[in-house]
Amino acid sequence: MRITSRITIVLLALGFAAPLFRPVHAGDTVRIASVAPVDPDAPRARARAGELIVQFRADTDERDVARLTREAGAARVRRSAFGNRYLVSMDAGFTPADAMERLAGAPEVEFAEANGRMHAFFHPNDPFYSRDQWNFVMLNAERMWDIQKGDSSVVVAILDTGIAYEDFGPFRKAPDWGGTVFVQGTDIVNGDSHANDDNFHGTHVASTVAEATDNTEGAAGLAFQCALMPVKVLDADGEGSFFEVAEGIDFAARNANVKVINMSLGGDGPSTAVRQAVDRAVAAGITVVAAAGNDGKGTVSFPANLPNVIAVGAVDGRKQRAFYSNFGPEISVVAPGGDIRRDDTGPAGVPDGRPDGILQQTFDPASAARGNYADFHYFYVAGTSQATPHVSAVAALLYRQGIHDPVAIKAAMEQTAEDLGAPGRDDTFGHGLIRPAEALKGLGLNLK
Incomplete structure (x- = not known):
C-alpha cells in the first residue's frame, strides 16, 4: 500500500x-472613462521636457522678464493668468538645466523649475x-x-x-x-x-x-x-x-x-x-x-x-x-x-x-x-x-x-x-x- x-x-x-x-x-x-497612461514619446511629453516654470517677483516688469528669459535661451514665453508666473519654452540650442541655473540666480526670480509631467490616475x-x-x-x-x-x-x-x-x-x-x-x-x-x-x-x-x-x-x-x-x-x-x-x-x-x-x-x-x-x-x-x-x-x-x-x-x-x-x-x-x-x-x-x-x-x-x-x-x-x-x-x-x-x-x-x-x-x-x-x-x- x-x-x-x-x-x-x-x-x-x-x-x-x-x-x-x-x-x-x-x-x-x-x-x-479610462485614461491611458502617458507616453513619454508623445509630442506634448517631449515639449514639456524643454519647458521651465519661472516665478518672477511681483515688482518685476515685463521688459525685465523678456530680457532675462531671452538671455536664458527662451524661444517662447507664456504668462500665467494668475500672477507673475511664466511658462518658458527653451530654444533648441539651450538646455533647461543651464537656463534654470541662470534664471534662479537672478534677483528678479523667486524660483525656476522644470515643468514636470502630471497625468490622470489609471x-x-x-x-x-x-x-x-x-x-x-x-x-x-x-x-x-x-x-x-x-x-x-x-x-x-x-x-x-x-x-x-x-x-x-x-x-x-x-x-x-x-x-x-x-x-x-x-x-x-x-x-x-x-x-x-x-x-x-x-x-x-x-x-x-x-x-x-x-x-x-x-x-x-x-x-x-x-x-x-x-x-x-x-x-x-x-x-x-x-x-x-x-x-x-x-x-x-x-x-x-x-x-x-x-x-x-x-x-x-x-x-x-x-x-x-x-x-x-x-x-x-x-x-x-x-x-x-x-x-x-x-x-x-x-x-x-x-x-x-x-x-x-x-x-x-x-x-x-x-x-x-x-x-x-x-x-x-x-x-x-x-x-x-x-x-x-x-x-x-x-x-x-x-x-x-x-x-x-x-x-x-x-x-x-x-x-x-x-x-x-x-x-x-x-x-x-x-x-x-x-x-x-x-x-x-x-x-x-x-x-x-x-x-x-x-x-x-x-x-x-x-x-x-x-x-x-x-x-x-x-x-x-x-x-x-x-x-x-x-x-x-x-x-x-
Whole structure:
C-alpha cells in the first residue's frame, strides 16, 4: 500500500451557515472613462521636457522678464493668468538645466523649475472594479498601476487546482481573460500538459493576479499585464500530496521567466521534498508566496512557515485579522482576504448589501461537480487563499520594476507595509498590510 502525506487546500470551509462563496451577475454595469497612461514619446511629453516654470517677483516688469528669459535661451514665453508666473519654452540650442541655473540666480526670480509631467490616475473601466473590489481600493491599486502594471515577460506560476485557461475537451476558458498571456503549464495530478481547473479555486486565485483589466468587462486583476502559468497540483476536491506540490514547484522553476510562485494551499508538514523544491526555486531567483491557513489558530501552515517563503495572513474590510486567518511568528505580511459574513466596505463604510468577499471570475463548483466547467460567474470568496495572490501580484510588479532578489522583494513589502495591531512587527499581522504603491515608489515609472 502506498502511503502519501496529503496536503489540503486552504479554503474557507468552516462550520457556519454562511456559504463559502456568493455569485454576482453583470446586470447593472457602470461605464467609467479610462485614461491611458502617458507616453513619454508623445509630442506634448517631449515639449514639456524643454519647458521651465519661472516665478518672477511681483515688482518685476515685463521688459525685465523678456530680457532675462531671452538671455536664458527662451524661444517662447507664456504668462500665467494668475500672477507673475511664466511658462518658458527653451530654444533648441539651450538646455533647461543651464537656463534654470541662470534664471534662479537672478534677483528678479523667486524660483525656476522644470515643468514636470502630471497625468490622470489609471482607473480601469471594468464594471465590478469600482463597485465590488474594495480590496483593490484598500491597497490603493490605482496609484500602484500608475507606477507599474506588469509585463508578460514576468510569469506568475499558480500552483493550485488548475486554471480555466483554454477550451479543451469538457473545459472552457473563463470569459474575462481578454489578452492575459498564459505560458505552458502542466497537470501533475493527471500526468498531462493540460492544467485545467476542475474545482473553481485556482481560477479565482489566478484572476486576482491577472484577470483582464480595463476591458469593460467583469473585474480587474492586480498585475494584469503579467503572464500566468497554470500548474495543477490539487485535484477536483482541492487535495494533493507533498510529492505533487514538489513536482509542481520544480516544473515552474524550470521556466526562466517564472519569477513568482503562488501557493494558496497548505498542510501540516513538514516535507523535505517540498522544502528542497522551495529552496531550489528561491535559489533560482523565484519569490515563493504561500497562504498562512484558515484554521484561525496560532500555527502557520506548511509551506508558508518556511523561512524563505512569504507567509500571507488575511484581513477583512476593517483591516482587522480575519477570524479564520492563522497567525504566528512566521507571518510576513497580510493582505485582503475578506469575510463574506460581513458588510463593511460600502461607500463611507456604510453597508451596501454585498458581502465582503474577494470578487473574481470562476465557474460554479456545484455545476463542475456535475461535469459542467462552463458555468462562469463572478464569485465572492474569502480566505488566506484569496489574500495570497495579492502579495504574489505585487511581487511580480516589484520584479518587473527591477528588484530581482526574492529576499529584497520580501523586504520591500515588509518595510513599506502599513503597521497594524501592536507597534512594529507582531504575530497577528506580521509587518502589516501590504502597500504596493509604497513598495514600488522611487523605483521609476512603468517600464516599456
